[in-house]
Amino acid sequence: MTNASPIQLRFAQLRDQGRCALMPFLMAGDPELDVTRSSLLALEAAGADLIELGIPYSDPLADGPVIQAAASRALAAATTPGRVLEMLRSLQGELTIPVILFTYSNPLLNRGMEAFCREAAAAGAAGLVVPDLPLEEAETLSAIAAGHGLDLVLLVAPTTPPERMARIAASSRGFTYLVSVTGVTGVRTTIESRVADLVRQLKALGPTPVAVGFGISGPEQARQVRDWGADGAIVGSALVKVMAEAGATGQDGASAAGRFCGELRAALDA
Template sequence: MTAHISNYFSSLRNAQRDSLASRNQCALIPFVVAGDPDLETTAEVLRVLDFNGADLIELGFPYSDPLADGPVIQAAANRALQRGTKLEQVLEVVQATSPSLKAPLILFTYYNPILNQGIEQFLNKIAIAGIRGLIVPDMPLEEANELLEPAAAMGIEVALLVSPTSSKERIKAIAHSSQGFIYLVSVTGVTGMRSHISADVKDLLMQIRTVTDKPIGIGFGVSEPEQARQLRDWGADAVIVGSAFVRRLATGTPTQGLQAVGELCRNLKAAITTTEAKYASP
């Protein structure tokens, strides 16, 4: 049984509860889309990521109207949906795979599938399967307690998102309610690979630090080892990388995609855990 998200981060910190980055450590959270290119590959890519250094793994449930996702992840979700990928199938893969993984699994899903299932029923299903965390990008903060409270009762931690446009008051409210860690969105807009990370992210990270000691993971736009290392140096507790993994997994045969994913995972992990690592982007 994998650890809960908050317990996992706590185990990486010392008794003084300092940030991972202050000790030259940073967690890696890769993201992949369930069912792309197929569910058999999804099971295998979870094992590949776990073996090659992922500290936690974010698994995206394909949705027909992914407002927060860029073109790479949208295309992957569309392919998965065209193959008929259903929640029950995804959870079967998770239940069969999660016991062998060290990395806790976080499910990324939009709010509508949760409401369609019913909050209690949805949470019960994913908890039984072995999901330990949940990210719902379009869930209004004002409605968050409807999900947060029953999720906590079932051992699932819901990480809330802070965006560059969040007000100081909203950041404080999000930081107070977020479970496991806080997801800091590095850009305004959708996910996707970008050539650089704005220095404004560092300022926003420091602002969040003034209101909470919870771990902070940064995602959206991170694709290269150099970018991941920069975020670690700025003070991130975790770096979340999505489109770069999704694109590699979709390139060539499934075997070639898995090899490319493993290589990227190793390079990213080396970049955020060593001080003078020499690495090259695959």
């Protein structure tokens, strides 16, 4: 793939191998950035293909209670966007899989789109997800991000009308993020079967890979998403919860993250 981005290259490799991408989500700075750093390396070692790294924000509209609590802990630990990028930069040469930053519009606009993208790219990020950015503004940000070698990943919800879904699929770079539920992130016991239809609809719109997130709580659901034809499974709240529970009992959060990631990897490859 000529001039392909790191995210595009990773999905192309996985497609050639007939594998589904495992994409865990971490909240940076929960409970502190040293743990996040160790966890990123543990996740790669356990078989993660890409990692979504959340930048904590005080008003996380798309996040359910587990990730909101993680963001609160991270903010209490004085985690800032600058410190997150500094930590990520320190992993250059150690972490080899693509990292996608998950942030909200306000911190991004506060820093300036151009400055944020420049700093994110310099720190080694491969892409951005900004869940509350309207499509019209996302098209502006996508061009800025691309100028710095970053893919701006856009989200499709179950309620997205077909014509808007087509615009999002055409504008999303790296992959399209399919939200499996109507509502916020969180661990759910089942994934709605209509997600299979949405995966098919999105994949019919073009070659951009489709990854499913919001609500995948464990290995069985990750495998279900794979069987529905998704190119990637994003696991956030369940992993954040595993790490928080480990920390609460004095265990190492990074080791717990690695173990859980290994279970997900085994399920996706089964």
